[in-house]
Amino acid sequence: RQMLYFSLTTLKHKVIVVGLDNAGKTTILYQFLTKEAVHTSPTIGSNVEQITVRNTHFLVWDIGGQENLRASWYSYYCNTEIVILVVDSTDRERLTLTKEELHRMLSHEDLQNAAVLILANKQDVKGSLTAAEISQILTLESITTHSWHVQACCALTGEGLPASLDWMKSRVVAN
Numbered sequence: 001r002q003m004l005y006f007s008l009t010t011l012k013h014k015v016i017v018v019g020l021d022n023a024g025k026t027t028i029l030y031q032f033l034t035k036e037a038v039h040t041s042p043t044i045g046s047n048v049e050q051i052t053v054r055n056t057h058f059l060v061w062d063i064g065g066q067e068n069l070r071a072s073w074y075s076y077y078c079n080t081e082i083v084i085l086v087v088d089s090t091d092r093e094r095l096t097l098t099k100e101e102l103h104r105m106l107s108h109e110d111l112q113n114a115a116v117l118i119l120a121n122k123q124d125v126k127g128s129l130t131a132a133e134i135s136q137i138l139t140l141e142s143i144t145t146h147s148w149h150v151q152a153c154c155a156l157t158g159e160g161l162p163a164s165l166d167w168m169k170s171r172v173v174a175n
């Protein structure tokens with residue numbers, strides 16, 4: 001009984017944060033953690049932090065998005081329950097690339113049971129694409145194999161991030 005109690009209270013849900021370089025992944029990770037915008041530099045490798053939402057513990061891996069690092073994203077997939085795909089909503093030119101990365105990820109066997117949260121980041125920038133426009137370009141409606149959700153946010157102010165954590169919690173509680 002004591003062993004069971006121990007394992008239940010230390011259970012951590014694995015989350016990975018992916019997306020192209022400069023999307024705002026690291027800024028989001030530390031906004032989740034400290035409720036502040038921190039100064040970042042491009043991530044080489046990854047950062048990992050534990051985020052707790054009302055007794056639900058997430059172990060969140062923020063992975064570097066530069067082109068040469070994307071080839072090793074797969075090494076983080078095992079046991080992932082939630083994939084957060086961060087999109088720079090001002091970066092129209094590279095949305096097709098993001099779409100390819102997303103659909104490639106979803107076909108990987110280690111992510112078959114993962115839920116996907118798409119964060120349309122940088123909503124503070126004038127002229128940025130809306131969450132609905134990003135959904136359309138990424139063809140999210142065609143995804144029937146995974147549970148997914150799209151959320152508009154701004155990593156600098158934290159707007160949209162509490163709602164994201166609520167959705168993540170609802171996904172792991174549902175399982």
Ligand SMILES: Nc1nc2c(ncn2[C@@H]2O[C@H](COP(=O)(O)OP(=O)(O)OP(=O)(O)O)[C@@H](O)[C@H]2O)c(=O)[nH]1
Pocket residue numbers: 019020021022023024025026027028040041042043044063064065066086121122123124125153154155156157
């Ligand atoms: N205006 C605006 N800038 C943002 C926002 N989020 C992040 N940024 C800026 O975007 C730049 C890149 O942010 P990072 O969090 O380092 O990006 P990243 O996705 O971790 O990039 P890599 O580690 O190279 O993959 C930084 O200058 C951030 O301050 C946002 O919501 N609005």
Ligand SMILES: [Mg+2]
Pocket residue numbers: 025026027040041042043062063064065
């Ligand atoms: Mg980073």
